[in-house]
Amino acid sequence: MGVQAVSWNGLPPTREVPGRRADTPTPNPLPIVPRWGRCPAGTEGAGAKGSGGGRGLQITLLIALGLATTSPATAAPARLAEPQVRAFVERQSRAWNAGDLAAYFATFTPDARFTDQALGNDNKVVPYGVSSVAQARTQARKTLAKSKVRETTAVTAVSLAPDGRSARVTASTRSEITAGSGAPRQVCAMRVATVAQTPQGLRTTAQTDTIVRCRAGAVR
Numbered sequence: 001m002g003v004q005a006v007s008w009n010g011l012p013p014t015r016e017v018p019g020r021r022a023d024t025p026t027p028n029p030l031p032i033v034p035r036w037g038r039c040p041a042g043t044e045g046a047g048a049k050g051s052g053g054g055r056g057l058q059i060t061l062l063i064a065l066g067l068a069t070t071s072p073a074t075a076a077p078a079r080l081a082e083p084q085v086r087a088f089v090e091r092q093s094r095a096w097n098a099g100d101l102a103a104y105f106a107t108f109t110p111d112a113r114f115t116d117q118a119l120g121n122d123n124k125v126v127p128y129g130v131s132s133v134a135q136a137r138t139q140a141r142k143t144l145a146k147s148k149v150r151e152t153t154a155v156t157a158v159s160l161a162p163d164g165r166s167a168r169v170t171a172s173t174r175s176e177i178t179a180g181s182g183a184p185r186q187v188c189a190m191r192v193a194t195v196a197q198t199p200q201g202l203r204t205t206a207q208t209d210t211i212v213r214c215r216a217g218a219v220r
Helices: 053-070 084-098 102-106 133-146
Strands: 106-121 127-134 147-160 164-177 186-196 201-212
Touching: 084 102, 084 147, 084 164, 084 186, 084 201, 102 133, 106 133, 106 186, 127 133, 133 147
Parallel strands: 106 201
Antiparallel strands: 106 127, 147 164, 164 186, 186 201
């Protein structure tokens, strides 16, 4: 007996061929280059006794160096911390359960991918497909228009990258889907997501949901 084909958050599965996800590069700050000028003839090396040409160049250089060392654009970003990542996942969950799709999908990078698959009774993974952010948003809008979906997420592990710029989040989810007057059905999954720092803040760059059999008391 196989597992019913149900996509992430109860959405219908897609069959698109997954594309290679390109990591979003962090733009390098432009270096501050002092504008060097030529001293008028006869004033080279005048220093403190002359019109200030040599001293002016020294002051310009010092100011430029000071800006380069204090500019926020060149400051090293703060490392991620586990409580920060967990709070981000909680914010995502609240937006989804509130039906605020704009806020929910704003927590993903534009090139994020949603991978859906299932774990069969033989412990083999059955791929369902990969969705882009636009495709996932369309599917979510259709599902929420005819069903009420509430998802409970329990983070089981947060693994920070050595550079502190990203993290791997493992969680278990249980979605309760109610359509009309029918009885609610349960969909459970093991979720693995990659969260990374971007210029806009924390964002999810990839999310994989593996549908599994719901176990009593697995997620509450």
